[in-house]
Amino acid sequence: MKTLSPVDFNLSLLEEGFTAQDTVDQTINESSMGDDRDAFYVCDLGDLVKKHLRWAKALPRVTPFYAVKCNNSVSVVRTLASLGCGFDCASKAEIQLIESLGVAPSRIIYANPCKQASQIKYASAHGVQKMTFDSEVELMKVARCHENAKLVLRIATDDSNSVCPLSVKFGATLKGCRSLLRRAKELGLDVIGVSFHVGSMCRDPSTYTQAISDARCVFDMAEEFGYKMNLLDIGGGFPGSEDVKLKFEEITAIINPALDKYFPTDGGIRIIAEPGRYYVASAYTLAVNIIAKKVIMNEQSASNEEEDDETNEKTMMYYVNDGVYGSFNCILYDHAECLPILHTASSTVLLYNRFIYFFKFQTLVLIYRLLVSFEQKPKPDEAMYTCSIWGPTCDGLDRIAEHCRLPDLQMGDWLLFENMGAYTVAASSNFNGFATPDIHYVMSRPAWKCMQQINTQGTPAPVEEAGMACVAATCGRESSVDLPTKLCQNHVA
Numbered sequence: 219m220k221t222l223s224p225v226d227f228n229l230s231l232l233e234e235g236f237t238a239q240d241t242v243d244q245t246i247n248e249s250s251m252g253d254d255r256d257a258f259y260v261c262d263l264g265d266l267v268k269k270h271l272r273w274a275k276a277l278p279r280v281t282p283f284y285a286v287k288c289n290n291s292v293s294v295v296r297t298l299a300s301l302g303c304g305f306d307c308a309s310k311a312e313i314q315l316i317e318s319l320g321v322a323p324s325r326i327i328y329a330n331p332c333k334q335a336s337q338i339k340y341a342s343a344h345g346v347q348k349m350t351f352d353s354e355v356e357l358m359k360v361a362r363c364h365e366n367a368k369l370v371l372r373i374a375t376d377d378s379n380s381v382c383p384l385s386v387k388f389g390a391t392l393k394g395c396r397s398l399l400r401r402a403k404e405l406g407l408d409v410i411g412v413s414f415h416v417g418s419m420c421r422d423p424s425t426y427t428q429a430i431s432d433a434r435c436v437f438d439m440a441e442e443f444g445y446k447m448n449l450l451d452i453g454g455g456f457p458g459s460e461d462v463k464l465k466f467e468e469i470t471a472i473i474n475p476a477l478d479k480y481f482p483t484d485g486g487i488r489i490i491a492e493p494g495r496y497y498v499a500s501a502y503t504l505a506v507n508i509i510a511k512k513v514i515m516n517e518q519s520a521s522n523e524e525e526d527d528e529t530n531e532k533t534m535m536y537y538v539n540d541g542v543y544g545s546f547n548c549i550l551y552d553h554a555e556c557l558p559i560l561h562t563a564s565s566t567v568l569l570y571n572r573f574i575y576f577f578k579f580q581t582l583v584l585i586y587r588l589l590v591s592f593e594q595k596p597k598p599d600e601a602m603y604t605c606s607i608w609g610p611t612c613d614g615l616d617r618i619a620e621h622c623r624l625p626d627l628q629m630g631d632w633l634l635f636e637n638m639g640a641y642t643v644a645a646s647s648n649f650n651g652f653a654t655p656d657i658h659y660v661m662s663r664p665a666w667k668c669m670q671q672i673n674t675q676g677t678p679a680p681v682e683e684a685g686m687a688c689v690a691a692t693c694g695r696e697s698s699v700d701l702p703t704k705l706c707q708n709h710v711a
């Protein structure tokens with residue numbers, strides 16, 4: 219096995235006591251010294267490691283096949299490959315990306331029920347066998363283009379309670395499954411399992427229960443045609459951040475008993491999932507710079523004599539250097555709501571950073587934190603104004619947020635947007651000539667060590683399930699990754 223090197227991940231390891239947030243501060247301070255205050259991301263790849271351990275604990279029976287469409291950055295997929303994840307690819311290019319990392323084709327599911335014939339031939343030539351279908355036409359195409367396909371029947375779900383429904387486009391009805399299985403048999407195709415997707419950002423966990431029970435029906439139906447299926451794919455739909463009503467563990471608490479009921483452990487069924495957002499959303503923070511500003515006098519308030527609050531007299535329009543044609547395409551395509559956080563650390567932070575870099579003493583880190591926290595505290599008497607935030611293009615559609623409350627900001631000030639890793643960079647364009655932001659990848663040393671251990675020894679079994687002494691070694695403030703001291707084999711086949 220190849221030794222992992224930070225260079226291959228294009229990442230900087232964080233000095234002890236430092237966090238991804240410090241990288242945001244430092245990058246802002248460095249770029250604020252020059253003219254180019256370009257928008258940028260900081261991606262904490264250690265957050266992916268954390269998510270991976272959390273997944274293993276919450277869904278011990280389910281192997282994650284990360285949905286590449288969600289964020290196809292090489293550093294991200296390389297991290298997940300090193301952690302032993304499988305991959306859900308929707309196209310030839312996504313398969314090529316995963317192949318280029320040296321991932322075995324058995325760790326790929328070509329999870330697009332409507333594929334181009336030439337791309338099925340590519341999958342065939344490259345040993346990618348698992349692929350989804352939901353129509354007779356697709357079956358005939360696969361019969362022509364792929365001799366050794368292992369087919370997975372995608373069924374529709376009631377995803378009316380999900381933010382981004384998918385079953386409007388994909389998934390066979392239970393009624394339709396019988397004729398599809400019959401046709402597959404006639405064509406001599408191998409159907410090995412069932413998949414579904416409850417819709418992205420699922421808000422009703424009972425959708426999973428219903429879909430798992432429906433999948434059981436299809437497994438039983440398939441036996442009538444002589445198929446002994448062995449793969450259940452429960453798709454994606456899991457939240458990627460904590461700012462949601464329904465937490466990840468609340469969903470998995472519903473999924474696990476449903477799996478145990480309909481697919482008991484002794485049934486020999488392999489269970490996989492296709493999480494996208496779950497793994498990457500919270501790892502990314504986007505920093506944008508205010509490039510222009512307009513002050514709009516509110517005539518109604520100004521003429522109201524009883525109104526003496528000056529913050530109601532004007533509203534602000536701030537223009538920043540990334541918008542809905544770039545990272546914020548998630549507002550249009552992913553129904554995202556993006557709320558800004560004001561960045562207030564001053565250039566003195568950079569001096570502290572430099573100082574501490576040379577004198578890595580914990581006390582200095584503490585002094586630094588104290589000083590930064592003083593600087594970042596909102597001033598209690600600071601006036602707040604209603605404002606809207608706009609992207610840099612010439613399109614009126616390019617609005618990021620409205621009705622925000624922020625202090626009176628100036629050109630050159632920075633705004634931060636957290637949880638920006640899912641369906642953002644993957645779909646952004648350079649419309650109007652605006653470049654996509656640079657991404658600074660970072661990871662704490664304990665997280666790096668943990669990833670290396672998982673890479674060589676497999677994902678640790680959760681302590682409760684394994685009953686083994688996986689002592690959690692706390693990694694200090696820079697990361698809350700629980701570093702197991704003992705690991706056990708749980709690699710993706």
Ligand SMILES: Cc1ncc(COP(=O)(O)O)c(C=O)c1O
Nearest residue numbers: 285418419454455492493494495
């Ligand atoms: C087939 C398939 N699998 C997985 C995903 C990832 O979903 P999520 O990001 O909600 O986990 C998607 C998203 O569109 C999808 O279409």
